[in-house]
Amino acid sequence: MRRGQGELRIGLLGCGTVGGAVVRLLRTNGAEIRRRTGVGLHLARVAVAHPEKSRGLVFDPGVLTGDAAEVVGDPQVDVIAEVMGGVEPARRLLLDAIERGKSVVTANKQLIARHGVELFGAAARAGVDLRLEASVGGGLPVIQPLKESLAANRVLEVAGILNGTTNYILTKMADEGWEFEEALQDAQRRGFAEADPTDDVDGHDAAAKLAILATIAFHTPVHADDVYREGIRRVSAQDIAFARELGFAVKLLALAREQQGRIEARVHPALLPLDHPLASIRNELNAVFVRGDFAGEVMTVGRGAGGEPTASAVVADLIDVARNHRAGAHGRVGWEASEPRPLRPIEDTASPVYLLMQVTDRPGVFARIAAIFGEEGVSIASIVQKSRGQTADIVIVTHTALESQMRRVLARLEGLDVLHTVRNAIRVAGEV
Amino acid sequence: MRRGQGELRIGLLGCGTVGGAVVRLLRTNGAEIRRRTGVGLHLARVAVAHPEKSRGLVFDPGVLTGDAAEVVGDPQVDVIAEVMGGVEPARRLLLDAIERGKSVVTANKQLIARHGVELFGAAARAGVDLRLEASVGGGLPVIQPLKESLAANRVLEVAGILNGTTNYILTKMADEGWEFEEALQDAQRRGFAEADPTDDVDGHDAAAKLAILATIAFHTPVHADDVYREGIRRVSAQDIAFARELGFAVKLLALAREQQGRIEARVHPALLPLDHPLASIRNELNAVFVRGDFAGEVMTVGRGAGGEPTASAVVADLIDVARNHRAGAHGRVGWEASEPRPLRPIEDTASPVYLLMQVTDRPGVFARIAAIFGEEGVSIASIVQKSRGQTADIVIVTHTALESQMRRVLARLEGLDVLHTVRNAIRVAGEV
Structure with a gap:
């Protein structure tokens, strides 16, 4: 060629x-x-762990190799597309490519969420492109719209349903009344969940994606470990049923926003009002919601994972690199830092909260519970009580309260003799 | 500065x-x-029809002028941002700017939908940028995602709710049971509709936007006048109620797709299944739905009009031009033509169709109606009949039928003595 x-x-x-x-x-x-x-994308070399293994694809002789470093160093290679995953050796290989003046495209969310700023800096110094559309939301256009189409805005909030596995599980729990384990097994049978589902169900995957979105949207470094994280294992069919009765859907929400000069980033189950745009995102779909000071609210929805959608994003990035190659404009849009802003720890965030408690069903119990909320300055927005013979389920949704206040309420509730257990406490998105 | x-x-x-x-x-x-x-956007000159009129904005002396051509010719101006609207003199001014080597940003949908290819050609020859994100969907990122984020795909379909005024009217008709005129007056009171609503309610605005989207998505010229167009004036509260009973929402759908090498582009009221992603787009929101061969279905939702969202898109384009200015990469991404493909006339398109008829309520009437459908080869998917004393309303939803077949059915129905009137015929999106 x-x-x-x-x-x-x-x-x-x-x-x-x-x-x-x-x-x-x-x-x-x-x-x-x-x-x-007008640009030709020529697949020159492919590095795989086991070149001898057939993968249903035929390559010209000399294309396949077991040595990724050889591909990075090959003078016949202009750009590296990294879809191997894992932090190392991907990080070292991409830094090596960048230092050799090669642009890089990556789908590697953990790498960018942990070493993004280091890689962005190296790319800027070398004057090459580092593109990562595929690292968040598969085929969904997310990174480029944030960096370019919405570049005139001060972003106030980025929120999303960033993990298809947990969204599928929560949808099935809601539709079928299943408990978590049953829905997880169904997701595994259908190939939506891994044999070891930790990365998805405990929120690691969503937290890494949110760190990337927040770093780009707020122009300040946000590391995967900066994101507060709770998974969905504790969400029960009962929580979902009560939530629906109160007008909410339960979703694994990823939320980052700037308030009073501090950045808040968190991934946790959340009750979303049924008319919230993210509440209607079902099954394995992903959605990213951005609020800008001029554009207002913009939401993008689509398949957030899978080989083909992710390949769509990888190749779009390659086309972009090719356009820069032709225009002599490598490094045209890098990561753009603004004033660094501190993170707001979870204790300082505020949300309304849903609580499901099991209590002894006798007179005066509710008054004792309500007194604790009152004494800690947390006001109650709604209450549902359902008797179950000896015991009763009480659901309380509070108005917006500081996390630290709610923790004091929870500690005092746990000490009440008439309270059997606080089954769950789930934050609510928006105002109640 | x-x-x-x-x-x-x-x-x-x-x-x-x-x-x-x-x-x-x-x-x-x-x-x-x-x-x-790292780029500064300096507002050097502003051309307005009446510079003496106060607009609540203070400009430095010499910035305001009544002469747009003077701004285009001013050597102190690098880029033209055109937000004046109308085909002329905007077209002549932008061509003049391009010929002077100035990049241009425009929010002008009628101009691009009618003279886009001429302007793209001029920009490519001059090596300047011509950007138009604001011409479709206000602050919604649409054009750039199609040209860049989804560039690796063969786009199979672009569909959308591209006009906020008609979507607001149809939402109100559905929620409140209002007729069209009542909902239109409400929209006018709230500033969502113009005093002369023709451009919106007759589909001209949506058709122009669809022509732009189709031209970009399919890489072949589609002119505003190539788009088949029907407005929403004939949609009644009764249609919306029957549609809902059958599991559909009524929307003004803009749809362009490629099938067997021909491009089909149309704007008309349509029944969308309630679980269709566009069915849940309410009030004045806009949405653009793209189906790519690798990315799958991607939908973007947001405020499709208004000063601030549209300004977000205009300034994003200016930032892009500034980045190209700095990188010496003007004209980096132009309009990219592929093989030109012919348009499919509306007669050759196929959809399921909803029909609302008023008939004399007596035995044998339905058999005569059904016979006409059968003889023309149109099969019926569902029927609702409601008696109103002497007359009855009959609603029929057909399976997918060619437009030309349906026209023959309609002509024959109109000739039936027992049929008082076909109140409406509305296409259905998707398969029934």
């Missing part, structure tokens, strides 16, 4: 679900992409 | 609702935009 300014020679690191889809996309749409954009 | 590579001097044409918001945005967020991106 003739190489010109409009020819970009790609070194692909990893050829699993996403990498395989990248190869198929280039083969399916490569000629059309060349016709439209 | 010092001028460097990172300084872009803007000539603004028009200072009404959108132009005024552009000025306020630059004043509010200009310093932050400069801090992040």
Whole structure:
């Protein structure tokens, strides 16, 4: 293949679900992409752990290798597309590529959520592109809209349903009345959840994506470990049923916002009012919601994972790199820092809270519970009580209260002799 | 203000609702935009029809002028932002700016939907940027995601709710049971509809936006007049009630798709299944839905009009031009044509159809109606009949039928003596 300014020679690191889809996309749409954009995307080298293993794809001799470093160092490779995952050796390989003046495209959320600022800095110094659309939301256009289409805004809030597995599980729990374990097993059977579901159900995946979104939206570094994180294992079918009765859906919410010069970033189950745009996002869909000071509220919805959607994002980034290659404009849009802003710890955040308690069903119990809320300055918005013979379930939704206040309420509730257990406490998004 | 590579001097044409918001945005967020991106957006000149009229904005002496051509010709102006609207003189002014080597940003949908290809060609020859994010969907990121984030896809379909006025009217008709005129007057009182609502309610506005989306998504020219167009004046409260009973919402749908190498583009009222992503878009919101061969279905929702959201898009485009200015990369992403494809006339399109008829309520009537459908090869999916004394309302939803078949059915129905009137025929989106 003739190489010109409009020819970009790609070194692909990893050829699993996403990498395989990248190869198929280039083969399916490569000629059309060349016709439209004038740039040819040529897959020069592919590094995989086991080159001898067949993956249903045929490569020219010399393309496949087991040595990723060889691909990075190959002078026949202009750009690296990293879809291998994991922090190391991906980090070292991408830094090496950048230092050699090669642009890089990555789908690696943990890498960017942990070492993004280091990589952005290296790319800026080397004058190359570092693009990461595929690291958040699969085929959903998220990073580029934030960096470019919404660039005129001061972003006030980024929220989303960033994990398809947990959204599928919570949807099934709501629709079928299933408990968490049953819905998880269903998700595993359908290939929406891994055999070890920790990364998804405990919120690690969503927290990494939120760290990336917050870093870009607020122009200040937010690390994966900066994101407060709770998973969905404690959410019960009962919580979901009570929530619905009160007009809410239960979702794993990822939320980052700026208030009074501090950045708050958290992933946890949340009650969303049924008319909230994110409440209607069902099954394995993802959604990202951005509020800008001029654009207002913008939401994007789509398939947030899977080989083909993620490949769509990887190849879009490659096309962008190719356009910069042709225009001699590498590094045209990097990560743009503004004044660094401190993080607001979870204790200083405020939300309304839903509480489900099991109490002894006798006179005066509710008065004792209500007194604790009152004494801690937390006001109650609504109450549902359901008798179950000896015991009763009480659901309370509070008005907005500081996390630290709610923790004092919870500690005092746990000490009440008439209270059997606080089954769950779930934050509510928005005002009540 | 010092001028460097990172300084872009803007000539603004028009200072009404959108132009005024552009000025306020630059004043509010200009310093932050400069801090992040390193580019300064300097409002050098503003052309308005009546410079003597106060618009609540104070400009330095010499900035305001009544002569737009003077702004275009001013050597102190690097880029033109056109928010004046109307085809002429906007077209002539932008062509003049482009020929002078100035990049242009426009919010002008009628101009692009009618002369886009001419302007794109001029911009490509001059090596300047022509950006138009604000021409479709106000602050919604739509054009850039299609051109860049989804560039690796073959787009199969673009659909949307592209007009906030009609969506507000249809939402009110559904929620309140109002007829069209009542909902229109409410929209006019709230400032969602113009005194002369033709542009919105007859679908001209949505058709222009769809022409732009189709031209970009399918890389082939689609002119505003190529779009088949029906407005919402004939939709009645009764249609909406029957549709809901059958599991549909009524929306003004804008739809463009490629099938067998031909492009179909149409704007008309449509029944959308209640679980269709566009069915839940309420009030004055807009939404754009794209189906790509790899990304799958992606939908973006937000405020599709208004000064501030539209200014967000105009200034995002200016930032993009500034980035190209700094990188010496003007014209980096133009309109990318692929093989031109012919349009499919409306007669050759196929949809299920909803029909509301008023008939004489006596035995054998339905058999005569059903016979006509059968003889024309149109199969019936569902029927609702409601007696009203002497007459009955019959609602029929057909399976997918060719437009030409349906026209024959309608012509024959109109000739039936027992049929008083076909009140409405509305296409259904998707399969029934």
